[in-house]
Amino acid sequence: xxxxxxxxxxxxxxxxxxxxxxxxxxxxxxxxxxxxxxxxxxxxxxxxxxxxxxxxxxxxxxxxxxxxxxxxxxxxxxxxxxxxxxxxxxxxxxxxxxxxxxxxxxxxxxxxxxxxxxxxxxxxxxxxxxxxxxxxxxxxxxxxxxxxxxxxxxxxxxxxxxxxxxxxxxxxxxxxxxxxxxxxxxxxxxxxxxxxxxxxxxxxxxxxxxxxxxxxxxxxxxxxxxxxxxxxxxxxxxxxxxxxxxxxxxxxxxxxxxxxxxxxxxxxxxxxxxxxxxxxxxxxxxxxxxxxxxxxxxxxxxxxxxxxxxxxxxxxxxxxxxxxxxxxxxxxxx
Amino acid sequence: xxxxxxxxxxxxxxxxxxxxxxxxxxxxxxxxxxxxxxxxxxxxxxxxxxxxxxxxxxxxxxxxxxxxxxxxxxxxxxxxxxxxxxxxxxxxxxxxxxxxxxxxxxxxxxxxxxxxxxxxxxxxxxxxxxxxxxxxxxxxxxxxxxxxxxxxxxxxxxxxxxxxxxxxxxxxxxxxxxxxxxxxxxxxxxxxxxxxxxxxxxxxxxxxxxxxxxxxxxxxxxxxxxxxxxxxxxxxxxxxxxxxxxxxxxxxxxxxxxxxxxxxxxxxxxxxxxxxxxxxxxxxxxxxxxxxxxxxxxxxxxxxxxxxxxxxxxxxxxxxxxxxxx
Numbered sequence: 225x226x227x228x229x230x231x232x233x234x235x236x237x238x239x240x241x242x243x244x245x246x247x248x249x250x251x252x253x254x255x256x257x258x259x260x261x262x263x264x265x266x267x268x269x270x271x272x273x274x275x276x277x278x279x280x281x282x283x284x285x286x287x288x289x290x291x292x293x294x295x296x297x298x299x300x301x302x303x304x305x306x307x308x309x310x311x312x313x314x315x316x317x318x319x320x321x322x323x324x325x326x327x328x329x330x331x332x333x334x335x336x337x338x339x340x341x342x343x344x345x346x347x348x349x350x351x352x353x354x355x356x357x358x359x360x361x362x363x364x365x366x367x368x369x370x371x372x373x374x375x376x377x378x379x380x381x382x383x384x385x386x387x388x389x390x391x392x393x394x395x396x397x398x399x400x401x402x403x404x405x406x407x408x409x410x411x412x413x414x415x416x417x418x419x420x421x422x423x424x425x426x427x428x429x430x431x432x433x434x435x436x437x438x439x440x441x442x443x444x445x446x447x448x449x450x451x452x453x454x455x456x457x458x459x460x461x462x463x464x465x466x467x468x469x470x471x472x473x474x475x476x477x478x479x480x481x482x483x484x485x486x487x488x489x490x491x492x493x494x495x496x497x498x499x500x501x502x503x504x505x506x507x508x509x510x511x512x513x514x515x516x517x518x519x520x521x522x523x524x525x526x527x528x529x530x531x532x533x534x535x536x537x538x539x540x541x542x543x544x545x546x547x548x549x550x551x552x553x554x555x556x557x558x
Numbered sequence: 559x560x561x562x563x564x565x566x567x568x569x570x571x572x573x574x575x576x577x578x579x580x581x582x583x584x585x586x587x588x589x590x591x592x593x594x595x596x597x598x599x600x601x602x603x604x605x606x607x608x609x610x611x612x613x614x615x616x617x618x619x620x621x622x623x624x625x626x627x628x629x630x631x632x633x634x635x636x637x638x639x640x641x642x643x644x645x646x647x648x649x650x651x652x653x654x655x656x657x658x659x660x661x662x663x664x665x666x667x668x669x670x671x672x673x674x675x676x677x678x679x680x681x682x683x684x685x686x687x688x689x690x691x692x693x694x695x696x697x698x699x700x701x702x703x704x705x706x707x708x709x710x711x712x713x714x715x716x717x718x719x720x721x722x723x724x725x726x727x728x729x730x731x732x733x734x735x736x737x738x739x740x741x742x743x744x745x746x747x748x749x750x751x752x753x754x755x756x757x758x759x760x761x762x763x764x765x766x767x768x769x770x771x772x773x774x775x776x777x778x779x780x781x782x783x784x785x786x787x788x789x790x791x792x793x794x795x796x797x798x799x800x801x802x803x804x805x806x807x808x809x810x811x812x813x814x815x816x817x818x819x820x821x822x823x824x825x826x827x828x829x830x831x832x833x834x835x836x837x838x839x840x841x842x843x844x845x846x847x848x849x850x851x852x853x854x855x856x857x858x859x860x861x862x863x864x865x866x867x868x869x870x871x872x873x874x875x876x877x878x879x880x881x882x883x884x
Binding site: 350354355356357359360361363364365366367368369370371372374375378379476480481484487488491497498527529530531532533535536537539540543544547548 | 621669673674675676678679680682683684685686687689690691693694698796801804807808811817818847849850851852853854855856857859860863864867
């Protein structure tokens with residue numbers, strides 16, 4: 225082979241995926257599961273196929289899914305943030321605290337988001353600046369942030385948020401389309417673009433696969449991870465605005481357990497917990513599935529805790545089944 | 559060299575505990591009295607044994623997020639058994655709690671060993687599954703103190719040589735873990751798997767099986783802790799120990815157990831748990847609102863990780879120095 229042919233050979237940026245590969249992808253499986261649950265729900269309850277019912281259904285997952293988006297990026301890059309729910313609680317508490325000084329709605333939103341940013345930057349500084357493992361750092365800050373919320377608020381409650389503040393969690397853009405849903409879809413598109421169509425996104429996979437070689441290839445790994453922690457903090461602040469507005473009150477125990485649900489969405493969405501693989505579409509579908517399951521069981525008067533068994537089994541099954549299937553095919557070929 | 563460094567990490571923690579006790583004692587001298595300290599140990603017993611079990615799992619580069627749910631499920635199971643058959647001797651209750659916990663731990667271990675799912679995913683799943691099953695088992699009902707037999711409640715409160723049975727159990731578990739991790743082949747395997755899984759494979763250690771054993775131990779101890787918890791707080795409900803798994807991991811982190819596996823000692827885990835427990839007991843004594851407890855333990859975790867990381871960095875530097883000198 226001459227060197228000329230090599231020069232002229234066309235190297236595509238990414239490999240073309242044949243249709244069969246797309247059909248066998250994780251996202252297709254999730255979509256099928258989502259449709260199946262949707263059909264099951266509409267047979268199980270006569271009240272399910274109603275525009276307002278479906279609109280209510282979306283409130284089950286929007287706030288958690290908004291946190292799951294940056295969490296997916298963080299996990300793809302090989303880190304994790306367990307403190308997101310605690311950031312949400314502290315952010316909500318400080319919004320209530322600021323409200324006492326007569327701040328209006330725009331200022332409160334700023335407070336919520338800035339608190340999230342500061343908390344995220346704190347996590348990021350500890351992880352990247354001091355080189356500590358993110359799982360233990362965020363277990364620590366999880367107690368610290370929620371602990372601060374408890375110190376400020378104790379067993380009290382903040383309510384009576386100013387006029388207009390209730391729109392974020394309770395308002396509708398048009399007909400049954402809620403503001404929360406529109407915001408979530410907009411953020412999903414934004415994060416999808418960031419992860420799949422920018423250099424920043426491509427580098428996240430690189431970092432997740434091999435941080436050392438990414439470093440040696442000129443990727444500023446620490447700075448990118450720091451940005452991701454800040455982003456996760458900001459999005460927790462956004463979720464805090466939405467949840468506080470929807471509930472209309474703040475207690476320090478707000479959003480307890482949200483971090484595990486957000487991580488469940490990410491893992492269910494096909495993001496490798498070890499980093500380096502995953503897509504935003506998968507996370508969005510997983511969020512939809514969890515919302516559908518929660519709401520469908522709710523219509524059938526199944527208690528929330530029984531539903532959590534199903535979500536837990538789903539989480540293990542979606543990871544276990546492909547592995548077992550591969551092994552089964554391998555045995556057959558042999 | 560390594561040994562002295564490890565020792566210094568634990569002695570640092572011991573010093574922190576002594577300073578904490580001394581600081582509280584200046585405001586309230588009775589806190590440092592032997593009887594008060596024995597009481598504090600008794601109050602922290604359950605956290606100590608759970609931290610030891612969690613440490614065993616963390617040593618193999620895994621994590622068990624399902625301990626508190628296992629505790630809750632097993633506790634409910636033995637409480638209902640006791641309610642239905644109050645005549646059963648306490649030995650039977652303990653054996654059932656051990657086996658029940660073991661079965662739940664073995665499920666985690668099998669998923670990790672035979673299927674190859676990352677431990678954090680498996681136990682995140684079983685965290686919700688086991689607590690959900692508690693609801694299914696109990697139908698959402700509580701088992702109250704008046705439904706439990708006196709023997710069931712009083713067992714851990716009996717005094718043996720002036721020390722409550724609960725403390726004896728904790729001491730026994732500490733001794734068992736110390737001997738197991740130090741003197742048995744499996745115990746040494748657990749460290750080997752955590753330090754370097756690849757090297758462990760070449761040494762002939764079955765990494766998956768060792769992780770499985772660690773999860774079984776974690777389940778066994780969580781089951782026992784289930785009975786102890788229920789008979790201590792005399793109420794069994796779905797909400798028992800909700801979120802407690804993070805306290806247990808926090809105790810391990812404060813105790814200097816590296817989340818990356820392979821590094822940690824029984825003394826460290828025990829003192830990490832004692833430190834967390836003492837903070838909780840000290841706050842009301844010095845008139846600090848209990849609402850401060852969470853933030854203080856969070857700050858303690860962060861300080862502990864930063865200090866431990868510094869210790870590891872010095873260790874690296876020392877090795878380099880010796881290498882260049884040689």
